[in-house]
Amino acid sequence: MRIFPLFAGLVLAGCATSQMDNATEVATAKLYRGDGSEAGVAKLVRKSDGISLEIAAAAPGQGSFGMHLHAVGKCDGPDFSSAGPHWNPAGKQHGHDNPAGAHAGDFPNLVSNAEERILFNGPVESAGWEGEGALFDADGVAVVIHEKADDYKTDPSGNSGKRIYCGVFTRG
Ligand SMILES: [Cu+2]
Known part of the structure; x- marks a missing residue:
């Protein structure tokens, strides 16, 4: 009988922990073209098993398009240079095919589908959610989609050309 209170305590502790872990946080970004029109939406979703990035947008055309998180949550058109370089808290070079990357x-290139949409859902590797060096640091974070495919190796931008869509993530 003496084991029961201990067991109950463990169960309660387990519940409290799993409720915290199950808390989902979502940040949303409307994607804008350089002319100010809306092209779709992006989401950052934080769950107990990590952070993922989701994209649902009109395709800019047929083909593959580079996509990255950029370091500054600011999307001033038409060129979106305000979004800064790729988000790179670890100070690496660009690209998963670059020995000094990534x-x-x-992220992998977005590919337009038969409905002329671009859809993506994938993990944000080794990312913190909030604070210095995390996604939501003092200057925030943006997602940028480019006019060309990323070659996954050319530093610093994967030779992916102009920035054609940009979105600033807003929490909550
Ligand atoms: Cu980019």
Whole structure:
């Protein structure tokens, strides 16, 4: 009988922990073209098993398009240079095919589908959510989609050309 209170305590502790772990936080970004029109939406979703990035947007055309998280949550058109370089808290070079890579903000190319949409859902590797060096640091974070495919190796931008969509993530 003496084991029961201990067991109950463990169960309660387990519940409290799993409720915290299950708390989902979502940050949303409307994607804008350089002319100010809306192209779609992006989400950063934080769950107990990590952070993921979701994209649902009109395709800019047929083909593949580079996509990255950029270091500054600011999307001033038409060129979106205000979003700064790729999000890179670890100070690496660009690209998963680069021996000195990759940026934490590097992602696979988006590919337009038969409905002329671009859809993506994938993990944000080794990312913190909030604070210095995390996604939501003092200057925030943006997602940028480029006019060309990322070659996954050319530093610093994967030779992916102009920035054609940009979105600033807002929490809550
Ligand atoms: Cu980019």
